[in-house]
Amino acid sequence: MSNCSTSLAARSFGTVCSPQLTSSLTQMCSMLDTAAEQMMVHKDFQAAFETCDRGLESLANMEQEDSRCGDFKAGFCILGIQALAELNQWHGVFSWVLQQYEHQETIPAKIMQMCILLYSKVGEPASMQEAARVWLHCPSNSRVTGFRAVAELYLLHVLVPLGHRDEAVELIVGEVGSAAFTEEQRQTALDVVEEKEQHNQEPPLNPGISPNSEITAHPVSTRGSVTRKLEAMLRFLYRNVFVTGSGSFPLRRVFLAALLLYMLFFRLDPALPSSFMWISKLLQLLRQMWTATFAPYYQAVKD
Numbered sequence: 001m002s003n004c005s006t007s008l009a010a011r012s013f014g015t016v017c018s019p020q021l022t023s024s025l026t027q028m029c030s031m032l033d034t035a036a037e038q039m040m041v042h043k044d045f046q047a048a049f050e051t052c053d054r055g056l057e058s059l060a061n062m063e064q065e066d067s068r069c070g071d072f073k074a075g076f077c078i079l080g081i082q083a084l085a086e087l088n089q090w091h092g093v094f095s096w097v098l099q100q101y102e103h104q105e106t107i108p109a110k111i112m113q114m115c116i117l118l119y120s121k122v123g124e125p126a127s128m129q130e131a132a133r134v135w136l137h138c139p140s141n142s143r144v145t146g147f148r149a150v151a152e153l154y155l156l157h158v159l160v161p162l163g164h165r166d167e168a169v170e171l172i173v174g175e176v177g178s179a180a181f182t183e184e185q186r187q188t189a190l191d192v193v194e195e196k197e198q199h200n201q202e203p204p205l206n207p208g209i210s211p212n213s214e215i216t217a218h219p220v221s222t223r224g225s226v227t228r229k230l231e232a233m234l235r236f237l238y239r240n241v242f243v244t245g246s247g248s249f250p251l252r253r254v255f256l257a258a259l260l261l262y263m264l265f266f267r268l269d270p271a272l273p274s275s276f277m278w279i280s281k282l283l284q285l286l287r288q289m290w291t292a293t294f295a296p297y298y299q300a301v302k303d
Helices: 002-016 023-040 045-061 069-086 090-101 109-121 125-136 139-143 147-162 165-173 175-180 183-201 213-243 249-265 273-302
Strands: none
Touching: 023 045, 023 069, 045 069, 069 090, 069 109, 090 109, 090 125, 109 125, 109 147, 125 147, 139 147, 139 175, 147 165, 147 175, 147 183, 165 175, 165 183, 175 183
């Protein structure tokens, strides 16, 4: 938005500040230069807006002695819009513009473009819907430079984001579309509207849940339940077989073989993250079994 408004303002300054001006218009040109300097050089947006406001008040009290008065007015409005946006006072931009032009149909095309882009950027495209519709359906505006740009911005940044498909199609195939676009451009615009409509009809995916989440959730929870039951069973066998000293080496070997068969039967993949907890608990239990089995021999060797 900043680059857009700066370039528009620069073109306006070049238009209104040459050729020879009367004294009153020379003063307006000086105020416009001051506002531009406050905006672009000093970044003093409040001062720039106040300068634009004073310039517009002076223009309103002047007789329209020169056709360039309209260019001065547009230049002040362009800088004023940018200043309000920088001050985060965007909600009052269009009402302030209407104070200067009174009627929506008389607003210059480049200012309509700026307002549509601004309200679209802040997520409030509906604020410009009625004003842009009235402006585009004004017969005199269809001949001004920038009419096609306003129609395109209204379509892409207001109607399409709001999901107003019928009004968008009517705009394209109706009088506004015929005056603004070529046949090829109208077809492209219709394709864009249809594509957006199809996209809106697709059911949204929850970004936090993958499509396979319901499928994978049940095996994971089942694996966790089996792990807890197996751990309880192992601890029970450990207490009743090894700690009591009633077990023998063949029995231990049978028990370990049963564990290996369990792993093969359930196809436990050690590379799967879901297997980490199971393997960790199994390793812990095996270490306890090893310690209980051979600790007496180590103790005897040390003694």
